[in-house]
Amino acid sequence: MKLENVQKEDSQLIQKKMIADHFNRLSHAKELGKKVVYTFVPGNLNELIWALDMLPVHPEINALQSGMRQLSGGYIIEAEKAGHSEDVCTYVKCDVGMLKQGNIGPTGEKLPAPDLLLLSYTGCFTFMKWFEILQKEYNCPVVMLQVPYQGDGEITAGMRQYVVDQLRDIVIPALEKVAGRKLDSERLHTFLTSSARSEEDLVAVWDSARHHPSPIDAYFGGVYYIGPIFTAFRGLAECEQYYRSLRKEVEYRIQNHQGPTTPEGLFNNQKFRLVVEGPPNWTSFRDLWKMFYGEGAVVVASTYTKVGGLYEYGFRHDPDRPFESMADYCLGCYTNRNIPTRIEMLEKYMSDFEADGFIINSIKSCNSFSAGQLLMLRELEKRTGKPGAFIESDLVDPRYFSAANIKNRLDSYFQMVEARRS
Amino acid sequence: MDCEEIISRHETLCQDTDFNYVRQWKAKRQAKVVGFMPVYIPKELVVAAGMLPVGIMGAGDREIIRGDAYFQSYICRIPRSTLELGVKGKLDFLDVFLFPAICDVIRNLSGMWKILFPKVFVKYLDLPQNFGPVGRKFYIGELEGLAADFERLSGKKLTDQSLRSAIELYNENRRVLRDLYNLRAKFPHLVSTYDVYLLLRASNLLEVSEHTQCVSAYIRSAVKRQKPERDHVRVVISGAFCEQPPLALIKALEGSGCYIVDDDWVLGCRYLLSDISLTKQQNPMEALADAYLTDTVSNACRFETSRKGEFLIGQVKDRSAEGVIFAAPSFCDPALLERPMLQDALSAQGVAYTGFKYAENTGQIQVIKEETGTFADSIKLWGSR
Ligand code: SF4
Ligand code: SF4
DSSP: OHHHHHHHHHHHHHHHHHHHHHHHHHHTHHHHTOOEEEEOSTTOOHHHHHHTTOEEEOHHHHHHHHHHTTOHHHHHHHHHHTTOOTTSOHHHHHHHHHHHTTOBOTTSSBOOOOSEEEEEEOSOSHHHHHHHHHHHHHOOOEEEEEOOOBTTSSOOHHHHHHHHHHIIIIIHHHHHHHHTSOOOHHHHHHHHHHHHHHHHHHHHHHHGGGSSSOSSOTTTTHHHHTHHHHTTOTTSHHHHHHHHHHHHHHHHHHHTTOOOEETTEEOOOOOEEEEEESOOOSTTHHHHHHHHHTTTEEEEEESGGGTTOOOTTSOOOOTTSHHHHHHHHHHHSGGGBOHHHHHHHHHHHHHHTTOSEEEEEEETTOHHHHTTHHHHHHHHHHHHOOOEEEEEEOSSOGGGOOHHHHHHHHHHHHHHHHHHHO | OOHHHHHHHHHHHHHOTTOHHHHHHHHHHTOOEEEEOSSOOOHHHHHHTTOEEEEOOTTTTOOOSSGGGGSOTTSOSHHHHHHHHHHTTTTTTOSEEEEESSOHHHHHHHHHHHHHOTTSEEEEEOOOSOOSHHHHHHHHHHHHHHHHHHHHHHTOOOOHHHHHHHHHHHHHHHHHHHHHHHHHHHOTTTSOHHHHHHHHHHTTTSOHHHHHHHHHHHHHHHTTOOOOOOOOEEEEEESOSSSOOOHHHHHHHHHTTEEEEEOOTTGGGGOBOSOOOOOTTSOHHHHHHHHHHHSBOOOTTSOOOTTTTHHHHHHHHHTTOSEEEEEEETTOHHHHHHHHHHHHHHHHHTOEEEEEEEOTTOSOHHHHHHHHHHHHHHHHHHOOO
């Protein structure tokens, strides 16, 4: 028990320190002479940004942190007062509201304004509008990397080439201009090599959920596991260290037949193994998690944790094919895949991880995820013969989280799964 | 035919969710039909391959029964009403269905269509957001891929010559539509927006040359009309490029004291601003791509930063409009995310605006009419500022 705690704390401490250091650097970016690049999580170009010695900021992460700290509701209302529609993505409104209230980041320090908006336009239309809005607020340069959608469920040579061409001809020159230096390909090589090692470890972590009991929760725990790799740290030594530690902790749990740790301690008594589609709700994240583990439900695979990159089919960043592999990375993100592919992925999760059923958390804000989920529900039930549940909430708008409704829905779902099993 | 006859025919066409015109065309021509969702597809390619492009814009204010089972309440209406048409077999004439890159709903609908209608050739058409040489290369590649698909599906070679002819047909069509818009802006009492709208909707269905003839005939007849000019306020409509308002709402806007002198509904047929230039040396595929990259309306689905709002302000000035009415479908991300930026641009120029949301089947027509009526009155009283 003692060892387990020590090992667990290792990865958590590393992550905590990484985040604190990063926000500290950001708050002193101007004194340090560092340029700041705002960019999105899916298909991000973290290695490039670091190779040019710039600091990344991810507005979605600020929004979700604001949600977890119960600040998002106020920010959203502020943005709506400024004319933003109640119908649109609350991440955008949370970000706009936060900006209007002084742009204080998750650690309580002020975030620097961007020197460049790097619009990695992957898997979500709203990104484009979001940065148009920010461009007007900050009046700074913006550069777009358009990532074609996998409409036919595959990456064509033309799609890959388009991304590579943009990287070479548009994105890198724009980054270099703001950075005031040329891209150092050696540095890029080092970061990409490191990324691949972290990716390898993360895949092992996801794969561990095949065990009974599952040593991880691939959704509620999973969102912590993706933190470093999907945000500011992929490519850095401390990120590698994080995933090495995490993998060791998970291996330890496998050897000792342990489940993951929840806010209320070790979760060994796993009655239901579930697959989850869709992002979580952040404003009531812990309440939602408790509705799962409280009933003995562990999540063995989730799609949200693939939104910033999908590694389980073998993709790794490749230092010897830097631009092509960055292109494949961007093209492969979960929401850049079409609905048939998303269904196939979920179907595979259900069988690979021996799941009893699946839950779709449909997020009001996010058409990219949500449009099509009702068909996904039907198709998955049909193909797997396993029951699915459909719940609705929002990412960071507390007005759209109805705890009683969701709890009722989940409880009756768990009863149904139980009944079907017996 | 005079205006009334033309419009009466077009009312029927627009409301015919059985698509009888298309079915008859298909039976007569023994050729394939290519459906497409808003906003823009290069219809020239379809025609060059001997097929009929058909714009699908939902089911209007028809009751929806099965489509609701596919979409959550917070998603706009056009995908559910389109699916309703599909599952009821009303779109069974479609051989191909194109879903252009406009938003995540239409994007995801493309994959849903693949699952639900496996016999239809479904294609998501990725349009470039980088409008320079890199985007051009990608887009030409996409167009060539599409042309190859069309050749295979139609069994007809898509030659330079057939593409040139199709471009010319559409150039002529765009010319008469520009004439129609100019005429309405000049004599809005002679050319009602209701009429204009129905003429545009017909462009989704009719063969292009037939459509051009209809619009020309309408124009010839409209200029002879004798109607009094009213003390209405001249406005531009913005935000209605995808899901369409019900016909009754369009009538109500006009009835609320507004002359609509420009708009963005059924935008696909006016997406390109001028003729596609076609010199002898020019490759028609490249000309088609260049037109998309450099000569289009401004639209929420295109990535624009520095010139945000300029196009709308240009419309206001060119049409001597006194205000803008933002009309967007509920839950429409592109239109609603765009709106605050456009509003800021208008405010900076002192242009008055108001806005509302609607759905294909909106029941709030009277409320909206009162709001736009108040807006018109306020402009009459205090001017645009
Ligand atoms: S729509 Fe979805 S993917 Fe896009 S920014 Fe909002 S939450 Fe993120
Ligand atoms: S109405 Fe708007 S959100 Fe809906 S499909 Fe059309 S563009 Fe997309």
